[in-house]
Amino acid sequence: MFAPRYTSTALWLHWLMALLLAALFVVGLYMVDLPLSPQKLKIYSWHKWAGVTAFLLVLLRLAWRIGHPAPTLPASMPRWQKSAAHGLHHLLYLLMIAIPLSGWLMSSAKGFQTVYFGVLPLPDLLAKNKDLGKTLEEVHEILANGLALLVLAHIAAALKHHFLDRDDVLSRMLPFLARNR
Amino acid sequence: MRILHNLPGGAFWLSPLVIVFLSSANAAEFGTLQAEKSSLTFVSKQMGVPMDGRFKKFSANIAFDTAKPTAASARFELDLSSVDAGSSDADNEVVGKPWFNVKAFPTATFVSSAVRPLSGDRYELSGKLTIKGKTQDLVTPFTFRQEGNSGIFDGVFILKRLDFAVGDGIWSDVATVANEVNIKFHLVATATRK
Numbered sequence: 001m002f003a004p005r006y007t008s009t010a011l012w013l014h015w016l017m018a019l020l021l022a023a024l025f026v027v028g029l030y031m032v033d034l035p036l037s038p039q040k041l042k043i044y045s046w047h048k049w050a051g052v053t054a055f056l057l058v059l060l061r062l063a064w065r066i067g068h069p070a071p072t073l074p075a076s077m078p079r080w081q082k083s084a085a086h087g088l089h090h091l092l093y094l095l096m097i098a099i100p101l102s103g104w105l106m107s108s109a110k111g112f113q114t115v116y117f118g119v120l121p122l123p124d125l126l127a128k129n130k131d132l133g134k135t136l137e138e139v140h141e142i143l144a145n146g147l148a149l150l151v152l153a154h155i156a157a158a159l160k161h162h163f164l165d166r167d168d169v170l171s172r173m174l175p176f177l178a179r180n181r
Numbered sequence: 182m183r184i185l186h187n188l189p190g191g192a193f194w195l196s197p198l199v200i201v202f203l204s205s206a207n208a209a210e211f212g213t214l215q216a217e218k219s220s221l222t223f224v225s226k227q228m229g230v231p232m233d234g235r236f237k238k239f240s241a242n243i244a245f246d247t248a249k250p251t252a253a254s255a256r257f258e259l260d261l262s263s264v265d266a267g268s269s270d271a272d273n274e275v276v277g278k279p280w281f282n283v284k285a286f287p288t289a290t291f292v293s294s295a296v297r298p299l300s301g302d303r304y305e306l307s308g309k310l311t312i313k314g315k316t317q318d319l320v321t322p323f324t325f326r327q328e329g330n331s332g333i334f335d336g337v338f339i340l341k342r343l344d345f346a347v348g349d350g351i352w353s354d355v356a357t358v359a360n361e362v363n364i365k366f367h368l369v370a371t372a373t374r375k
Contacts, residue, residue: 038357118229
């Protein structure tokens with residue numbers, strides 16, 4: 001019997017986004033306290049372009065996921081754990097959509113249009129409004145911190161499955177870890 | 182018909198002009214700037230992103246006679262510290278030394294040298310623009326229209342910020358902040374004489 005695993009597309013999308021989101025988070029933390037300089041403007045633009053990319057990728061990923069259900073969880077898993085796993089995945093998806101959206105809205109409210117790779121202008125979804133811009137900045141930050149915490153829980157759960165429960169949950173996403181059965 | 186009375190008798194060669202004057206029924210001179218109705222806005226680009234800005238304080242001495250546009254003159258004084266560059270970060274930045282350096286150069290001035298009619302309600306204004314101690318020739322088209330007692334001048338031109346050393350040093354990298362700044366003026370002046 002073959003160990004259960006995600007499709008290659010799902011796998012690629014997952015790991016590509018994992019790298020991208022980690023980079024976005026670290027760059028986001030770093031850039032906000034920089035003094036104004038051309039470098040800061042560049043980093044902000046890169047962050048926004050990467051954020052738009054992440055947004056497009058998560059939509060693609062959702063579409064793929066709807067057509068290709070995840071492999072079933074091990075039968076040995078207690079029901080509450082399965083529910084928690086499903087809940088956490090829903091929250092991860094929700095935040096992966098909400099964070100770039102809040103960034104886009106924040107940019108519009110602050111009067112900095114998002115121009116993808118400096119060439120493709122995204123429509124401003126909100127009119128310029130300083131106070132709303134500040135609020136959305138906080139929302140963006142809180143959501144990003146929330147996602148970071150959930151990702152830590154996600155990683156911890158994956159490691160627990162692999163090393164403590166010794167099941168196939170992590171190897172579904174990292175097939176080279178699959179144990180012989 | 183008052184205009185006709187002002188014309189020197191026997192100045193035949195003026196007759197084509199007279200026809201033009203009469204066709205723009207109310208020849209009048211415009212001068213006093215209505216600051217609250219006028220605006221001076223600009224669009225700069227950073228990383229390909231257009232940023233709207235404006236100047237809140239400026240004054241102008243305009244003399245524009247619809248009958249004698251070539252005799253028109255204008256002088257603008259712009260309080261550079263009144264800039265709204267689109268964000269508070271940018272506002273603090275652009276008044277500083279690498280940009281306007283408002284401590285040393287608080288005012289930008291423009292003094293016209295010539296106005297040339299183009300076609301219809303379009304004209305061309307030439308003059309000298311001084312920013313940050315540097316003077317450059319400026320030529321910009323503008324349109325003029327009359328609304329009741331007001332004369333409205335509208336124009337757009339592109340200014341190269343580095344011609345005036347605006348944003349020098351690290352900021353002279355035009356890949357981050359474009360050299361070209363789109364400047365739009367909308368000036369409303371009251372008729373001083375009819």
